Amino acid sequence: MxxxxxxxxxxxxxxxxxxxxxxxxxxxxxxxxxxxxxxxxxxxxxxxxxxxxxxxxxxxxxxxxxxxxxxxxxxxxxxxxxxxxxxxxxxxxxxxxxxxxxxxxxxxxxxxxxxxxxxxxxxxxxxxxxxxxxxxxxxxxxxxxxxxxxxxxxxxxxxxxxxxxxxxxxxxxxxxxxxxxxxxxxxxxxxxxxxxxxxxxxxxxxxxxEHPSFDLALPAYPGPHWGDLLSALVVASLAAAIGMTAVCALPYVHGAFSRLRHPMVALPVGGLVLGLLGALGGPLTLFKGLDEVKTLAANPEGWSAGRFALMFAVKLAALVVATSCGFRGGRIFPSVFAGVALGLCAHALVPQVNPTLAVVCAVLGVLLAVTRQGWISLFTAAVLVAQPAVLPVLVLASVPAWLIVTGRPQMQLRADGRSIR
Structure with a gap:
């Protein structure tokens, strides 16, 4: 029995x-x-x-x-x-x-x-x-x-x-x-x-x-101080808010591609748009972003704030277009690239903001907006630097970022094209 x-x-x-x-x-x-x-x-x-x-x-x-x-x-x-x-x-x-x-x-x-x-x-x-x-x-x-x-x-x-x-x-x-x-x-x-x-x-x-590694080898983070808390709260919140623009754009972009009605039209047109976006943002904005993000992190001072901002915007736009027109793939790794670019942009604009802290907080904010999964967002942001000193600040930064995204449309649509909440 x-x-x-x-x-x-x-x-x-x-x-x-x-x-x-x-x-x-x-x-x-x-x-x-x-x-x-x-x-x-x-x-x-x-x-x-x-x-x-x-x-x-x-x-x-x-x-x-x-x-x-x-x-x-x-x-x-x-x-x-x-x-x-x-x-x-x-x-x-x-x-x-x-x-x-x-x-x-x-x-x-x-x-x-x-x-x-x-x-x-x-x-x-x-x-x-x-x-x-x-x-x-x-x-x-x-x-x-x-x-x-x-x-x-x-x-x-x-x-x-x-x-x-x-x-x-x-x-x-x-x-x-x-x-x-x-x-x-x-x-x-x-x-x-x-x-x-x-x-x-x-x-x-x-x-x-395969021996995978997500550590970006960013500069060592010396430990939190009061200014870091303010920086973390601002960067994570801004990243979440800007990430929500991509989420809110998804049903409109998806609707535009849906009107093309056939995958042999929608996907080539989407590929053309992605090619033009790649030409605008440069080759680092192509592909899933896991290898390319290490190139960015290897030289945090290597690009201007404007260039980092452009790469962030192009990657986020490419993610929305690729998802909308029918390419099969996931959203976590492109979101990580976008977050790293945004974090380095914040450091370039305000050099007093620690680049490591800026990167992990920006990645956290973008992932919260795109995935709506708190644990995986915190974990992914933390594993990029493997420096335990960032964890307390990162957890606190997640609070306002989560309040910005919770209850709002998700980056996933119903069959009728409306956003899931």
């Missing part, structure tokens, strides 16, 4: 989940790594081998416009012809959604690789999470018939987030938000343990194979 989940001991509930958690965590990391490596190799072909063979400057205005437009055409073909049209409209999806049918996944993966390699300002997190969730659910429910959908969704999301950030802490923080308002048997740590294990194995797999 089976024991009801609500009456089973914690040990009996948790032991059967150990092996699935480990398997899903490793698989999630391997899928993320495989897609990222494939996209990087294809990126080298598109942005180095091909322009060199044609005698065209790798990041010339001409090549950026041509390549982004061509990427739009390629992704448009996939969205048009692939089974399931490469998944739902990305403007209507979040980081964690219901499992997709398996037939959608090949098209979604191809569209993601093309997006990442072609220079579109989107990251891999949303589509890779969707793929891992779908595979975990489809295979898991066949291996363990009758198992809950939430189990496989939770393990896949945790494994992917752990692999993305190289630590299971991010997965645990996200799920503490998800689980806090949900009924269920066991203590919170019992319910967090399987996702934490999946996140840990995903992070360990990625660390052993």
């Amino acid at each position: 089976s024991t009801d989940a609500s009456t089973a001991t914690p040990l009996r509930r948790l032991l059967p989940l150990i092996v699935p958690s480990v398997v899903v965590g490793v698989a999630a990391a391997l899928i993320l790594l495989g897609v990222s490596l494939l996209a990087d190799r294809f990126k080298d072909v598109l942005w180095e081998t091909l322009p060199d063979a044609l005698g065209v400057g790798r990041y010339s205005v001409l090549w950026m416009v041509v390549m982004l437009t061509a990427t739009g055409i390629a992704v448009g073909l996939v969205v048009w012809k692939a089974p399931g049209h490469a998944g739902p409209d990305p403007a209507t999806t979040g980081l964690v959604d219901a499992p997709l049918p398996p037939r959608v996944l090949p098209g979604l993966l191809v569209a993601t690789v093309l997006t990442l390699a072609g220079g579109v300002s989107l990251g891999p997190e949303n589509p890779i999470t969707a793929v891992n969730v779908a595979l975990a659910y489809w295979l898991g429910t066949r291996v363990i018939p009758g198992s809950a959908v939430g189990l496989w969704v939770g393990l896949a999301v945790a494994g992917t987030i752990g692999a993305l950030f190289g630590t299971p802490v991010a997965a645990a923080l996200i799920f503490s938000e998800v689980l806090a308002g949900q009924p269920g048997p066991g203590a919170l740590w019992d319910r967090l343990l399987p996702p934490l294990l999946a996140g840990g194995t995903g992070a360990l797999t990625m660390a052993l194979l």
